[in-house]
Amino acid sequence: MIIPNFLDIMTKYNKQKNKLELLAPVGDFTNLQVAIDAGADAIYFGLREFSLRANARNFEIKDLDKINELCRPKKIKKYITLNSIIYDNELKNIEEIFKKIKGKVDAVICWDLSVIELCRKYKIPFHISTQASVSNSLSAKFYKNLGAERIVLARELNLKQIKEISKIIPVEVFVHGAMCVAISGRCFTSQFLFGKSANRGECIHPCRRSYIIKDKQEGYELEVDNDKVLSAKDLCTLPFIEKLKQAGVKAFKIEGRNRDPRYVDVVTRTYRKALDKKLSDKEIKNLLEELNKVYNKGFSSGFYLGLPTSDDFSKIEHSQASEIKHFTGQVVHYYPKIGVATIKLVSELKKGDEIAVIGENTGIIHSKIERIEIKKKSVNSGKKGEEVGIKLPLVRIKDEVYVIKKKG
Numbered sequence: 001m002i003i004p005n006f007l008d009i010m011t012k013y014n015k016q017k018n019k020l021e022l023l024a025p026v027g028d029f030t031n032l033q034v035a036i037d038a039g040a041d042a043i044y045f046g047l048r049e050f051s052l053r054a055n056a057r058n059f060e061i062k063d064l065d066k067i068n069e070l071c072r073p074k075k076i077k078k079y080i081t082l083n084s085i086i087y088d089n090e091l092k093n094i095e096e097i098f099k100k101i102k103g104k105v106d107a108v109i110c111w112d113l114s115v116i117e118l119c120r121k122y123k124i125p126f127h128i129s130t131q132a133s134v135s136n137s138l139s140a141k142f143y144k145n146l147g148a149e150r151i152v153l154a155r156e157l158n159l160k161q162i163k164e165i166s167k168i169i170p171v172e173v174f175v176h177g178a179m180c181v182a183i184s185g186r187c188f189t190s191q192f193l194f195g196k197s198a199n200r201g202e203c204i205h206p207c208r209r210s211y212i213i214k215d216k217q218e219g220y221e222l223e224v225d226n227d228k229v230l231s232a233k234d235l236c237t238l239p240f241i242e243k244l245k246q247a248g249v250k251a252f253k254i255e256g257r258n259r260d261p262r263y264v265d266v267v268t269r270t271y272r273k274a275l276d277k278k279l280s281d282k283e284i285k286n287l288l289e290e291l292n293k294v295y296n297k298g299f300s301s302g303f304y305l306g307l308p309t310s311d312d313f314s315k316i317e318h319s320q321a322s323e324i325k326h327f328t329g330q331v332v333h334y335y336p337k338i339g340v341a342t343i344k345l346v347s348e349l350k351k352g353d354e355i356a357v358i359g360e361n362t363g364i365i366h367s368k369i370e371r372i373e374i375k376k377k378s379v380n381s382g383k384k385g386e387e388v389g390i391k392l393p394l395v396r397i398k399d400e401v402y403v404i405k406k407k408g
Contacts, residue, residue, distance in 0.1 A: 020275045021250060023079070023172070024268045025257040027058060032070060033363035034261045038268035042077035044109060046257065047097065058257075061097065064104040077106040083129040085197075086112045098122045107149065116146060125149050127172065135161070140168045150251065155179065155235075156303050159247045166248025173244065176267055176291075177255025179232040179302060189230075206230075208297075208317055231314045236291065236299035239284055241274045244304070256295075261364045262325060262356060263294040293323040325356060325402035331395050332387065341392045343401050349388060350381040357392065359399030366404075367392055 024040035026032045035043050045067075046058045059067065071078055080101060086094060091114060098118045101108075107125040110116055111132035119126035127150040128134060128143045135154040143151055152172045153162060165171055180187055188197075189206050196202040208231045213222040235255070237244060244252070252275060254267050270287045273279065279287070291299075297314040314320075328349050333342040341357075343349070351372055357365045372379050373389040382388035 020245065020252060021077070021172075022268065022271055022275055023251055023253040024264060025177075025254055025259065026264075027257040027259075029063075029066070029070075029360045030261050030358060030363065031259075031264045032067065033361065034264045035268055036070060036074060036076060037363045038265050039272035040076060040268050042079060042106075042251075043071070044079040044081055044253070044257075046081045061100045064101065068104060078104075079107045079109050079127065080105045081109045081129070082115050083110050083112075083131050086114050094118065098124065109152065116148075120147055127152060130155060130174070134165070137165055137168055140165045144169045152251075152253065158306065159243055159304055162244075162249065162304075163247040166250070170250045171248065172251035172253055173249050174235055174255055174302075175237040175241070175244065175252045175271060176235055177259075178297070179235050179255075179300070181230045181232050208314075210317065229313070231297065231317070232308070233298040233300035233312050233314045234296045235302045236288075236296075237301065237304065238270065238274055238279075238287060238291065240301065240305065241271075242278055245275075259295055260325075261358050265364050266290055266294045289322075292321065294321050295319045296321055322407055323404055324407050325404055327400065328355070328403045329401045331357065331359075331397055331399040331401065333397065334392075334395055336394065339391055339393065340389050341395050342387050342389050343382075344387050345382050345384055347384055347403075348381055349390075349401075349403065354404040356402045356404055357395050357399050358402065359396050362395050362399050365393055365395060 019041075021041045022039065023042045023044055024035035024038065026035055026043045026045040032043060032045075048058050048060060067078060082094070082097070094115065095118055099122070102122050102124055105124070107127050108115065108119050109127045109129050110119065111129040116126060126148055128148045130152040132139075132143070132151075133154040133156075134140055134143065134151050135157055140151055148169065150170045150172055151165070152174075153165060155174060157165075162171060162173065182189070187203065191197040193206050194204055196204050211229050214220070215222075241252075252271060254264075254271065256263055256267070270291055273283070273287065288299075296319060297316060298320055300308065300312040302308065302312075326347065328347050329343040329345040331341050332344045334340070335342075349355075349369065349372065351369050353369045355367055355369060357367070367390075369390055371391060372382055374382060374386060379388075
């Protein structure tokens with residue numbers, strides 16, 4: 001009996017050790033619930049201070065108890081980002097943060113050595129941020145010797161380089177989402193032009209704008225085929241996700257703490273499927289169509305398969321998603337016994353419409369309108385200002401209702 005039990009234990013241990021982790025971005029409680037429901041193994045989020053998404057909604061320290069409460073049932077890991085540049089006058093403040101987060105997060109994502117030192121002092125596990133631009137084995141060994149449990153590698157590495165570093169320390173890479181034109185996101189353009197530092201979480205993304213090429217001597221202007229000369233397409237690794245697995249990647253990270261719940265939902269569900277099994281070509285094609293429905297600037301393989309080319313730059317300033325969501329109304333009542341929600345409309349809602357209901361505790365629910373009632377009478381549509389009843393799974397008062405429409 002001893003040997004089988006030992007084998008069972010070792011099998012379970014090896015499965016846990018080799019488990020691939022999917023990290024979803026979370027900027028508020030709505031997206032936290034969405035990420036949980038979509039199958040994330042871990043979430044990463046920032047606080048109002050010292051996070052590279054200062055414009056995101058972000059959380060406060062008092063929210064950590066609720067975050068833990070929501071993550072506990074599915075044993076979802078919680079990583080907090082403290083990855084901005086730290087100045088002397090902020091050291092006292094950030095140490096106070098460490099005193100309050102100890103025991104409430106699974107790891108800190110950081111790169112400033114002052115933050116690393118505080119992680120060591122308070123015995124909080126830490127992962128090295130991509131901001132450190134770790135791109136070789138010697139750097140990996142350095143951070144491992146400091147006590148890092150994981151490194152989020154520089155975005156400029158190819159699969160072969162990743163495989164070498166993964167032999168030294170567990171590695172995490174970005175698999176989907178926006179890419180900065182600067183090395184590992186350490187850009188100074190926003191700071192130079194507008195006094196808003198990307199390295200302090202304030203970037204206003206001037207790289208996404210249209211530019212002209214101008215002759216400084218004569219003032220001539222050149223018209224270029226693509227005037228988005230600094231705007232990279234979004235990273236999408238779905239077509240070659242198996243190669244990332246083979247390269248030794250242990251954690252697969254989705255970018256997008258500023259993205260809406262539909263983005264978090266679709267992207268997390270897609271990569272959950274890709275990590276759980278090897279996808280067929282048909283499945284990949286279908287899932288790429290799903291990814292294209294939510295925010296994107298076109299898709300690129302980044303540096304993983306080789307150096308980017310001119311085809312890896314976007315030709316649009318905003319999103320080229322194939323679908324958009326249109327705010328239609330708000331839930332004002334829910335009748336759980338009959339599964340009906342009353343919605344106060346701000347725009348028309350018709351039978352056959354595809355909708356998404358989004359809320360802090362609801363997350364996101366998708367539904368197709370089969371029947372609409374006004375004052376218990378069946379109707380084909382409801383207009384602005386009317387209250388309509390529709391069949392829905394559990395939703396909550398103040399949840400927002402969106403109609404999902406094809407773009408164009």
